[in-house]
Amino acid sequence: MRAIPPGFVRTFGDVDPRAPRLVGRVLATTTERVPWHRVVRADGSAPLGEEQLARLRSEGVPVRGGRVDLARTRLPT
Numbered sequence: 001m002r003a004i005p006p007g008f009v010r011t012f013g014d015v016d017p018r019a020p021r022l023v024g025r026v027l028a029t030t031t032e033r034v035p036w037h038r039v040v041r042a043d044g045s046a047p048l049g050e051e052q053l054a055r056l057r058s059e060g061v062p063v064r065g066g067r068v069d070l071a072r073t074r075l076p077t
Contacts, residue, residue, distance in 0.1 A: 001027070001034040006059040008075040009068050011042045044068040 004010055012020035024047065027036045037048070037055040044067035046052035053063050062069040 001036065001039060004035060004038040004075055006035075006038075007061060007073065009038050009040050009056065009061060009070070009073050010075050010077075011040055011070070013042055014074070014077050015039060040068050040070075044070045 001015070012023045015023045020042075023039065027034070027039060030036075037046075037052045038059075040046055040052075046056070046066075046068070053066065053068075056068060057063055061073050
């Protein structure tokens with residue numbers, strides 16, 4: 001997660017294609033300070049809703065209809 005620069009996102013599946021749910025679980029339970037808000041669902045939606053979208057918007061990530069524009073902001077793997 002720390003390798004994802006501001007203004008970009010990755011999906012849970014981008015982080016680990018074999019275990020995207022595990023990625024979510026780790027992010028939900030870690031005590032480490034990581035930019036968790038830069039990881040979204042495969043459809044561009046934010047699991048933590050408006051709080052997460054607000055953080056992404058503040059970094060310049062385009063959001064439309066409650067979803068991140070993955071075509072413009074998804075960091076290549």
